Amino acid sequence: MEKFTSHTGTALPLRRSNVDTDQIIPAVYLKRVTRTGFEDGLFAAWRNDPEFVANKPEYQGVSILVAGPDFGTGSSREHAVWALMDYGFKVVLSSRFADIFRGNSGKAGLLSVPVEQDVIEQLWAAIEADPTTQITVDLESRTVTCGDLVAPFQIDDYTRYRLLNGLDDIGITLGHEADIAAYESKRPSWKPVTQHA
C-alpha cells in the first residue's frame, strides 16, 4: 500500500445523501477478477446523464470527492473503493460513512475523512463558486484546509499510523503468529469445522 501523508487537489461536489455502493459501482461491473480497471463502473448509472456533476468539463481531473451524509452504505463490495481510486480519487469527505466502506477504504489506501455537514456545505459552496479550488487533506495534522477554512477530522490512531507508513495489515498480523497459535490450541473441540479428517 502507498503511504499517505497529505494530499492537495481539486474536488467534485456530490450533493447526494445515502450514496450506496450500488450507486458507486453497480453489481454488473463487479465481474472482473482483477483489482484494477473498475473506473468505468464508477457512478455508472448517473454518468449516463450529461448533466451529472462528474460529467461537467470543469470537474475533470478531480481527486477529492465531497459527498453528502451516509456515504458508502449497503453492499460490502471493496470494488466501490477500487472504482473510486481507479477513477483518480485519493480522498472522500462526508459527514458520515458506512462502517464497511470506511474499513475497506483504509485497507486499500483511499482516505475517507469524516467532517461536520456544515464543513461539507462550505466546501460545496467554495467548489461550485470556483471548480479550481484546491483542498488539502493532511493526515499528519488531521485537518482539511480550503482557503480560510481549516477543519479537524477524526481518524483512529492505528489506521492513521498504518496509512502514514503504508503498512500491510496481513504482514503485521502474521507477526503475531504465536498468539494466534496459542489461541487455536485452546479452542473448544465442539466448534464446527468444514472438513473432517
Next chain:
Amino acid sequence: MGKTLAEKVWDEHVVRSTPGEPDLLYIDLHLIHEVTSPQAFDGLRLAGRKVRRPDLTLATEDHNVPTLDWDKPIADPVSKTQVDTLRKNAEEFGVRLHPLGDVEQGIVHVVGPQLGLTQPGMTIVCGDSHTSTHGAFGAIAFGIGTSEVEHVLATQTLPQAKPKTMAVTVNGSLAEGVTAKDLILYLIAQTGTGGGQGYIVEYRGAAIEALSMEGRMTVCNMSIEWGAKAGMIAPDETTFAYIEGKAEAPKGAEWDAAVAHWRTLVTDADATFDKEIVIDAADVTPFVTWGTNPGQGAPLGANVPSPDDFEDPSDKLAAEKALEYMGLEAGQPLRSVKVDTVFVGSCTNGRIEDLRLAADIIKGHKVAEGTRLLVVPGSVRVRNQAMEEGLDKIFIEAGAEWRGAGCSMCLGMNPDTLQPQERSASTSNRNFEGRQGKGGRTHLVSVPVAAATAVKGTLASPADLSADLV
C-alpha cells in the same frame, strides 16, 4: 459489572489486545463466494501465502449464478469466469466448495445455517454485508471487504475495533399477518440508514423471542440496512432445536458441552448498553418502502409521502429524488401502486418458511395479468424441501416461475433483472437505484405482501384478497 451478549462473544475471541490498537479477533467461520474472493486469493498467491484454516472456510456459488439452465455451462462469459475462478481457487487452496448442482449450493447465508455450521457464540465473516444474518444464532457476524477476506484467509483473524453495543427491545407481540420483515422495515424507517452505525445491536424482548429462526434471520439480515456493525439475538431453545441434528452440529457429549456453553450467552441482568431503543410490536403493521433506501418506508395503508413532510433538508432532497426515480406521486395511496414483477427469495426471505407462507397465500389464486412472480429458493436444499411439500406445484399452477437457487434478482448480477422503469415488489433487502436492474424500481415488502401483490397486481396484503371474496 455484567456483560452484554456481544461483549461475551467478543471477549471469547480476542487473540491479542493492546492499548491504542484494534483487538485481533479470531474468526470461527469464513464463508466465501465468487464475487468478492478472486482478488483475495490472487493476493495470497502473489505473497506466497496459504489459507491458514481451510477447515474453517466454506465456499458456495450464489451471487451471479443463473436460476435457469444451471446444469448447462454459464452463458454469461464474465459470470462464468468468476465461477471458474472460485472453483480453481478452492481446489488450489483446499477449500470446501458447494458448486452449482450440489444439494448444499445456494445463498451463503442460507447454506451456513442449514448445514448447522452457524452456531451460537461464533465469529462469522464473509465478503458480503448480509453476513449479519448469522447473528440470529447469537453469533457476531459481519460483512467484510476483499482485503479483509484475504486477511482472514491468511491469518484466520481480523483486527477490529470493539464496537459499541445497542439494545433494541421489541415488547408485546406482532399482530397476525405481520412478520419479522415488517418489523425490521418499520425499525429502519424510524432510525434511518445510519441509525445503527458503530453498534452491535442485540434484538430482544417478547416479540423477538417469539420469532422462528427464519424470522430472526430476517431481522438480523437487515441490521446492515440501518448501518449496524452486526445484529444478534441471544440463543434459546428455539435456536438449539433448529441446530440439533444438522450435518455439522455437534453430536453426543460434544452437543451437551456446546449447549451448556451456549446457555451462558445471554446479556447479564446488570450489563449496560451504550444505547437502547424500545419498540411496541403492536405499532408494527405491514410495511413497504416507497423510496430508494431501506429507511424510506411506510405502512402499506399509508400514502406516498411528500418531500415537504421531511424537515431535514437532506431528507427532503433525498425524498424528491426518490419519488422522481420511483415514478411516484406524493399523496398517492401505496395500495394503488401497480407492480410488474414480484420477487420472492434472497438471504432475507428465501428460506423454507418463507416459501410455505407465500404458497399458503397464493394457493387457489392466479398471478395477476401483466404481473410476473419469480420464486427463487435460497438454496438447493430449500428448493428440494419445497418440492417434497408440493409448494412448487402451487406456485406453477398460480402462474409463477419456479427457479433454481441463488441471489438472483436481489442484486441482478445474473440474468434475473428488471427492465428500466419496471417496478418490483421484492422480499429482498435493498431498494437502491438500479439494484435489481438499471432503472428498475424496487419496493421492499414482506412475504405475505409479496404474495398478495402478485395476485392483485398492485401493492396489497393478504387481507385485501379475502376482502375481494366477500
